[in-house]
Amino acid sequence: MSTTRREFIANTGKAVVAGGLITLAENNTSEMAENKFIHHVYFWLKNPDSKEDKAKLIAGLKKLSAVKTIKWFHIGEPAATSREVIDGSYSISWCTMFDNGPDQDSYQTDPIHLKFVEECSSLWTKVIVYDSIDAK
Amino acid sequence: MSTTRREFIANTGKAVVAGGLITLAENNTSEMAENKFIHHVYFWLKNPDSKEDKAKLIAGLKKLSAVKTIKWFHIGEPAATSREVIDGSYSISWCTMFDNGPDQDSYQTDPIHLKFVEECSSLWTKVIVYDSIDAK
Numbered sequence: 410m411s412t413t414r415r416e417f418i419a420n421t422g423k424a425v426v427a428g429g430l431i432t433l434a435e436n437n438t439s440e441m442a443e444n445k446f447i448h449h450v451y452f453w454l455k456n457p458d459s460k461e462d463k464a465k466l467i468a469g470l471k472k473l474s475a476v477k478t479i480k481w482f483h484i485g486e487p488a489a490t491s492r493e494v495i496d497g498s499y500s501i502s503w504c505t506m507f508d509n510g511p512d513q514d515s516y517q518t519d520p521i522h523l524k525f526v527e528e529c530s531s532l533w534t535k536v537i538v539y540d541s542i543d544a545k
Numbered sequence: 546m547s548t549t550r551r552e553f554i555a556n557t558g559k560a561v562v563a564g565g566l567i568t569l570a571e572n573n574t575s576e577m578a579e580n581k582f583i584h585h586v587y588f589w590l591k592n593p594d595s596k597e598d599k600a601k602l603i604a605g606l607k608k609l610s611a612v613k614t615i616k617w618f619h620i621g622e623p624a625a626t627s628r629e630v631i632d633g634s635y636s637i638s639w640c641t642m643f644d645n646g647p648d649q650d651s652y653q654t655d656p657i658h659l660k661f662v663e664e665c666s667s668l669w670t671k672v673i674v675y676d677s678i679d680a681k
Contacts, residue, residue, distance in 0.1 A: 439610045439611065439612065439613070439615035439616065439617065439618055440616065440617050440618070441610060441617075441618055441619070441620070442617065442618070442619040445619055446624060447619055447621055447638065447640055449585060449640070449675075451675060463680075467680050474575045474577060475575065476575065477575070479575035480575065480576070481575065481576050481577075481578065482575055482576070482577055482578070483577070483578040483581055483583055483642075483677070483679075484577070484679070484680045485583055485677025485678060485679060485680055486677060486678060486679075486680040486681070487675075487676065487677065487678075488582060488646060488649075488676035488677060488678045489646065490646075490649070490676045492674070494672045494673060494674045495674045495675070495676060496673055496674065496675055497675075497676065499675070501680055502583065502675060502677040502680075504583055504585070504640075504677070506619075510624060510625065510626075513624075513626070536630045537630060537632055538628070538630045538631045538632065539585075539587060539623075539631070539632055539633075539635070539638060540623065540624035540626045540631060540633065541619065541621025541622060541623065541624060541638040541640070542621060542622060542623075542624045543619075543620070543621060543622075544599075544603050544620045544621055544622040544637055544638075545622065
């Protein structure tokens with residue numbers, strides 16, 4: 410971030426927890442993740458109407474979540490929202506958080522990840538990946 | 546998810562915290578978010594090399610984070626990764642988490658959000674949004 414943590418707290422009144430995520434407060438405030446690596450993958454299934462293929466991919470991602478450097482993950486599917494800017498054409502979303510780039514690098518070559526690709530890559534026809542670090 | 550929480554824990558040995566996110570354990574296990582709405586926006590700046598415009602957008606997003614229904618957010622920029630499937634052409638990533646669809650709906654019409662769009666929309670030339678709910 411371009412401001413320091415102290416400045417951010419001063420400007421917004423929001424607590425910022427660096428390093429680890431984030432015990433969500435019960436007081437309806439937003440929380441910012443810092444020093445994180447977000448690896449977000451969108452899969453388009455070869456057979457998007459196949460419940461079986463979708464279930465296979467979800468099961469594969471659950472197994473993939475065992476990779477130790479993944480700090481947090483969400484397995485998603487398109488919400489019912491629709492506006493011009495929304496791409497809801499994908500089948501499955503795999504949103505993951507790592508502590509840093511090297512942790513994400515090691516995930517890429519983790520045997521669990523390689524096995525996931527081996528077992529599941531025939532299910533999809535297209536993948537888009539967005540990797541993000543803290544904006545500065 | 547297509548399996549119950551009990552099945553998931555049984556299958557993976559991972560703790561699953563539903564409802565709220567997730568105090569990250571110190572024991573290097575991954576944590577799954579459930580019953581969440583992930584709203585992930587990628588912005589392409591009109592002047593991608595303008596540090597000033599980038600800083601303006603980041604400042605706008607920090608103000609936007611004051612919306613009460615945002616449970617968690619990350620303001621990102623492309624990581625240094627590069628593979629064929631990675632789209633690193635965007636300028637800024639805005640990853641947000643809500644408790645549910647109605648909370649995200651109310652964010653869209655929140656005065657803070659409308660003001661953000663008014664103040665910052667001239668900065669970008671393209672936006673892609675992916676909205677995800679738990680895969681079932």
